[in-house]
Every structure is written in structure tokens, then in C-alpha cells.
Amino acid sequence: MKILEIKHLSKSFDGLTVLKDISLSVEEGQVIGIIGPSGSGKSTLLRCATMLETMDSGELIYLGEHAVTTGDNGQAVYAPPAKLQEIQRYFGLVFQNFNLFPHFSVIKNITDALITVQKKDKGEALAIGRELLEKMGLADKENAYPYQLSGGQQQRVSIARALALNPKILFFDEPTSALDPELTGEILKVIRQLAAERMTMVIVTHEMSFARDVADHIIFMNDGVIVEEGPPEIVINNPQNERTRAFLKRFEN
Amino acid sequence: MPLSLLIQKLSEGLLVSIAIFTLTLIFSLPLGLLVAFGRMAKNPILRNIVKFYISIMRGTPLMLQLMVVYFGPYYIFGIRLSHGYRFIAAIIGFVLNYAAYFAEIYRGGIESMPLGQYEAAKLLGYSKTQTFFRIILPQVIKRILPAVTNEVITLVKDTSLAFVISVMEMFALAKAIAAAQTNMMPFIVAGVFYYIFNYVVAFASEALEKRFSYYQ
Ligand SMILES: Nc1ncnc2c1ncn2[C@@H]1O[C@H](COP(=O)(O)OP(=O)(O)OP(=O)(O)O)[C@@H](O)[C@H]1O
Numbered sequence: 259m260k261i262l263e264i265k266h267l268s269k270s271f272d273g274l275t276v277l278k279d280i281s282l283s284v285e286e287g288q289v290i291g292i293i294g295p296s297g298s299g300k301s302t303l304l305r306c307a308t309m310l311e312t313m314d315s316g317e318l319i320y321l322g323e324h325a326v327t328t329g330d331n332g333q334a335v336y337a338p339p340a341k342l343q344e345i346q347r348y349f350g351l352v353f354q355n356f357n358l359f360p361h362f363s364v365i366k367n368i369t370d371a372l373i374t375v376q377k378k379d380k381g382e383a384l385a386i387g388r389e390l391l392e393k394m395g396l397a398d399k400e401n402a403y404p405y406q407l408s409g410g411q412q413q414r415v416s417i418a419r420a421l422a423l424n425p426k427i428l429f430f431d432e433p434t435s436a437l438d439p440e441l442t443g444e445i446l447k448v449i450r451q452l453a454a455e456r457m458t459m460v461i462v463t464h465e466m467s468f469a470r471d472v473a474d475h476i477i478f479m480n481d482g483v484i485v486e487e488g489p490p491e492i493v494i495n496n497p498q499n500e501r502t503r504a505f506l507k508r509f510e511n
Numbered sequence: 512m513p514l515s516l517l518i519q520k521l522s523e524g525l526l527v528s529i530a531i532f533t534l535t536l537i538f539s540l541p542l543g544l545l546v547a548f549g550r551m552a553k554n555p556i557l558r559n560i561v562k563f564y565i566s567i568m569r570g571t572p573l574m575l576q577l578m579v580v581y582f583g584p585y586y587i588f589g590i591r592l593s594h595g596y597r598f599i600a601a602i603i604g605f606v607l608n609y610a611a612y613f614a615e616i617y618r619g620g621i622e623s624m625p626l627g628q629y630e631a632a633k634l635l636g637y638s639k640t641q642t643f644f645r646i647i648l649p650q651v652i653k654r655i656l657p658a659v660t661n662e663v664i665t666l667v668k669d670t671s672l673a674f675v676i677s678v679m680e681m682f683a684l685a686k687a688i689a690a691a692q693t694n695m696m697p698f699i700v701a702g703v704f705y706y707i708f709n710y711v712v713a714f715a716s717e718a719l720e721k722r723f724s725y726y727q
């Protein structure tokens with residue numbers, strides 16, 4: 259089953275075209291890795307897919323339901339708010355800089371949306387939160403506040419927070435870029451574990467060996483277009499495109 | 512006049528000062544939030560009207576504003592208002608003035624919040640109202656507490672301005688008694704009372720700041 263379909267997405271910021279005719283689809287259980295140089299539009303793509311940014315044209319479809327269609331004039335037409343709210347539940351996003359709520363304890367960061375948004379009862383929300391903390395190796399941090407945690411621990415809380423809402427697909431925008439190098443491993447391990455559990459994910463990353471291990475499909479972006487895509491053995495180990503080769507050269511050492 | 516009688520008289524005035532202080536805060540703290548929303552509104556007409564209102568409140572003396580509120584209905588519309596209107600006029604004047612100052616503090620606090628907090632909340636499905644009241648406002652309150660405390664301490668002292676429209680608060684009384692007795696004592700006692708008043712305010716705000724210090 260297709261979880262996500264993006265068709266002919268274009269996006270510009272006051273005259274500057276940042277994404278040009280991007281199409282991609284994500285099957286259930288698939289892990290997509292997106293790589294590419296700085297400024298190539300990777301974050302903008304995730305922000306359009308998660309509706310933090312509005313696209314100019316193209317289609318956005320989650321589980322066969324249209325969030326965005328193309329109108330007669332070629333412009334993107336968003337579904338009514340109630341529909342968008344429904345579709346919003348299908349996906350989650352893990353930010354580069356976590357964006358935890360600093361005034362909430364760790365457990366409240368995870369359970370608050372379950373209680374206030376999804377109207378689950380407190381006991382049930384707490385059980386979900388504790389199970390996820392256990393899974394993230396943070397069972398003892400339940401009552402800590404975000405400022406008391408390391409970056410790696412904060413990122414694990416933010417992953418738990420996103421997972422609590424039981425999304426069909428999870429996006430990651432450079433989940434380890436804000437971390438000290440010695441802390442990236444713990445996050446990559448968590449994502450690997452999620453991949454092993456067949457969680458559908460789209461991951462923007464600069465960690466090439468991680469992308470190669472964890473992703474089934476790699477997309478290389480440059481200047482707002484998909485230059486090359488395919489299985490990691492090809493795109494990363496044996497790229498066909500000159501630009502991809504030049505980009506990957508920088509990571510060899 | 513014996514000191515005890517003086518203290519008793521000024522205490523009556525102090526009660527009026529406290530009433531002005533309390534009523535001003537009760538109305539201007541929430542009104543300030545509405546004004547801040549108006550100041551940040553997308554609609555340019557509303558935004559500019561509110562901006563103009565704030566600039567008038569901040570750009571003219573509070574004493575003059577009190578006079579306008581008190582004498583305005585008569586001078587402009589020929590409406591005669593009862594004696595009791597003095598106190599109401601003082602409250603209206605203080606509330607309008609302080610709401611403008613609080614609005615600017617709120618706005619600064621709200622605009623200092625990182626966009627990521629709104630984005631995280633949106634991704635988790637919070638509505639706009641839920642995002643504001645659960646995620647944004649509690650953090651804004653912590654950030655603006657010191658600035659609000661400053662205004663509140665200024666308000667304690669500003670209540671004395673109500674004397675210009677003859678509201679018998681503590682300063683007006685001290686002035687009247689001092690003139691009648693040709694003696695400094697009423698001013699000294701009033702000064703001590705204001706100082707104690709502010710001491711209590713500072714203590715309360717410190718306690719409040721502590722309550723918000725459980726996170727950074
Ligand atoms: N809100 C915005 N307003 C204007 N331009 C923007 C905005 N957001 C992104 N851009 C521009 O769009 C282009 C793509 O940015 P984007 O953040 O998507 O790149 P990226 O591939 O994620 O880069 P990085 O690897 O550095 O994170 C850049 O040229 C950037 O300057």
C-alpha cells in the first residue's frame with residue numbers, strides 16, 4: 259500500500275524556485291533516505307510534505323486521500339481544514355533541533371497531545387508514554403525536564419513524542435545534525451530499530467553509511483530536483499550521475 | 512495630630528490606593544493580552560488603530576490621561592457625572608494606560624518564542640487555541656515576569672497620581688493633612704507605606720518567579 263505520494267511538487271520562495279517538479283512515493287514499511295548538498299531543498303521537501311510549508315503546485319496524497327490537488331489553473335488546492343486535520347494524523351516529524359516543550363516534563367511531552375488532542379484518558383496515555391520511554395532507554399527520565407537531558411536523550415524523547423500518536427509515516431530532518439558526534443550513534447540505533455520493526459520513514463541525513471544501511475531507497479537531490487534515485491547499492495556505492503559522484507566524494511575518508 | 516491618628520487616617524487612604532492597584536491589575540492584565548493580539552493582527556486597520564492607541568498611552572503623561580477621562584464626558588459631551596465617577600474615572604484611566612504597557616510586554620514575549628514550538632505543536636495536532644494556551648503562553652509568562660514586575664512596582668507609585676482628580680487615596684490624604692498641619696510627618700508615613708506596599712509586591716513576584724523556575 260502506498261503511504262505517501264507526491265506528484266509534481268513545485269515550490270518557490272519569492273521568485274526563487276526551491277523545488278522543481280518533485281515526484282516520489284513511499285510504500286508501507288519502506289525507508290527512504292534523502293541526501294544532497296546544503297540548500298538543495300531537502301528540508302523544504304519535508305516541510306511541504308508535512309504541511310508546515312504550502313506548496314505552489316502538485317499533489318500530496320496520504321493513504322490515497324488527497325491533502326493537496328492541482329486546480330484548473332495549475333495551482334495547488336488544499337483540502338478543507340477538517341480533512342487536513344484528519345490527514346495530519348497520518349504523519350509525524352522529528353526535527354533537527356528536537357523542539358521539545360521545555361515547560362513539560364519528559365512524560366508530559368509525550369502524553370500531552372494524546373490527552374488534549376486525541377482525548378485519550380490519562381491512564382492509557384501514561385501507559386503508551388512509559389512503554390515508549392522504555393523502548394528509548396529513558397525509563398528513568400520520565401519526570402526530568404528537557405533541559406536536564408543530553409541532546410541525544412532529548413532527540414529520543416522527541417522521537418517517542420512523535421511515535422506516541424501512532425503515525426503511519428515518520429519524517430526525520432537531519433535528526434543527528436544538532437548532536438555531538440559521540441551522541442549520533444544512539445539516535446541512529448533507535449532509527450535502525452524502527453526500520454527493523456517496519457516503520458515507514460523518510461529520512462534526510464548527511465550520514466552516508468547510515469543511509470546506505472537503513473534505507474531501501476535513496477534519493478539524491480540537487481538544486482531542487484531529484485537528480486538520481488534507486489537502491490543504496492547503486493546510488494551510494496556506484497552512482498551513475500556525475501553530480502551524485504561529486505557530492506559523495508566529499509564523504510569519502 | 513498624634514502619630515496613631517495619622518497612621519489610621521493614612522491607612523484609610525492606603526485602602527483606596529490598594530483598591531486602585533488591584534482593580535487596575537485585574538482589568539489591565541487580561542485586557543493587555545487582547546490589545547497585544549490587536550497589535551499583532553493580520554488586519555492592517557485593526558493593527559494600526561491599536562498601534563496608535565498604544566503610542567498615545569505611552570507618549571502622553573498618565574496624569575493628563577486621568578484628567579481627560581475624568582473631565583472629558585463633561586467638556587466634550589456636556590454630561591454631568593456624580594461624585595462617585597472620580598474613582599471609576601481613575602480606574603478607567605489606569606486600566607487603559609497599563610493595558611497598553613502590558614500589551615507591549617506580552618507582544619515582546621510572544622514574538623520571542625521560537626517558531627519551532629508552533630511547528631512541533633502543529634505536527635502533534637494541537638489546534639491554534641490549544642497551542643497558544645498550553646504551549647506558548649506558559650513559556651511567555653515565565654519570560655515576561657521580570658518586565659511585568661517592573662510595571663507593577665511602577666503602578667504602586669503611580670496610584671498616587673489619582674490625586675489630580677481628587678480621589679482620596681493615600682497621597683491625596685497625606686498632602687491634605689500636611690498642608691493643614693504644616694508638617695512633614697504625613698509624607699514620611701505615606702512614603703513608608705508605599706515602601707512596604709512595594710516590598711510585598713516584590714516578595715510576591717519573587718515567589719511567582721520561583722514557581723516558574725522548575726525549567727529553563
Ligand atoms: N522560508 C524561506 N524563505 C526563503 N527562502 C528559503 C526559505 N526556506 C528555505 N529557503 C531557501 O530554499 C533553499 C532550500 O533550502 P532547504 O532548507 O530546503 O535546503 P536543505 O537541502 O535542507 O539544506 P541543508 O542541508 O543546509 O539543511 C535554500 O536556498 C534556502 O535559502
Ligand SMILES: [Mg+2]
Pocket residue numbers: 300301302431432
Ligand atoms: Mg535542511
